[in-house]
Amino acid sequence: MVTRRYAVNLIYNGVQATGEISPYLNSFTYTDALDESDTVSLNLTDREGRWAAGWIPQKEDRLSAEIAAENWNGGKEQKRISCGDFMVDDFRFSGPPDKLSISGISSPLNLDFKETRRYQTWAEATLFQIASEIAGRYGLECVFEGADIPVVKTEQSGQADGDFLKKTAEKYGFGMKTYSGRIILFEYALYESKAAEKTIRKSDVRKWDYKSTMLGTYTGAKVSYTNPGTKETVEILVGKEGRLYKTNEKADNVADAERIGQNALRNANRKETTFSASLLPGTELYAGENVNLSGFGKMDGRYQIGKVIHQVGTGDYSLQVSGWRLPEEAADEPKEDGQGTAGQGTYVVQSGDTLWDLSERFYGSPELYGRLYQANRKVIEREAKRRGKADSRNGYWIFPGTELEVPEG
Structure with a gap:
């Protein structure tokens, strides 16, 4: 049998550094997340003291990484997994024996995106326009996947751009992540509607875990808005009475309230049923993909991958995935125009x-x-x-x- 081999290719501050870093690298972890910034971590030995001396890292250093696999599927196939570009945001020395851990986050070129507080009123805009202006401040490309949302008015009140944009996106049913010089906004409903093109079979899995809970889930949501004619506050119910989620988000109108309520329910209930697994090498999966589970009995179905963790050690490679079950297609599809019960x-x-x-x-x-x-x-x-x-x-x-x-x- 052909032996699989794995390596990590690294570029540090624009310089090819694989040869210098690899002899000291104990393990490398890359986390690909659906609605969070991707991260990497390197655990290194410093037995010669080089890292503690002239090689000591600095915050905001830049790091690019790629996982290289030979004999990926047991044959002679080579595989390259691009992890993207990262900013060093944390490092730590410990001992004995002397060791160093370096953590990086997929983020803009400086910390202003996450730390500088801003005050701005956004009026008669759209979600895409807001995201594009914020991305432009940092020289980033704005990738927008979904139908644009009109925003009558919203306030950025002492929030960092990253926090404000993520919260605004979530309010309207979008997720956000930064990756390789881009801010990506994607509509959850759009991603959830995609067909599952890959299958995770029980025979592919080393270990797995399945959990279903009612804790933190809701049957309906209440959202309020101000009626422009009467100036009265109107509260609407989305979903059903029972376990109600009361959101503090204010809507511009009844359509906005309906949208906010639906998205609040989706966000709260998304992780009602979760699944995680450690997979055998050779499986290629990405956060945001929809997959089918097969061979797990009643747990079979369509799931969305929320996180993929790649870990490369000394001659070893492991892959952990986690995600949540997607709702089954509605049994009673909406009637076509003019069909159904006779009306008014x-x-x-x-x-x-x-x-x-x-x-x-x-x-x-x-x-x-x-x-x-x-x-x-x-x-x-x-x-x-x-x-x-x-x-x-x-x-x-x-x-x-x-x-x-x-x-x-």
């Missing part, structure tokens, strides 16, 4: 109409707007795209002249 007839959208106003007119409550949206989802989305929108944002955009079916209340 049709209505042609007029200038200034919103689904929430129409819901109040036909059903007596703006909170039932989803009934109109689901009955007309296909035509609403088609018209939004015809008008140049990526989508309707769950009915946020409707246009004059669109004919809607009005189902029974």
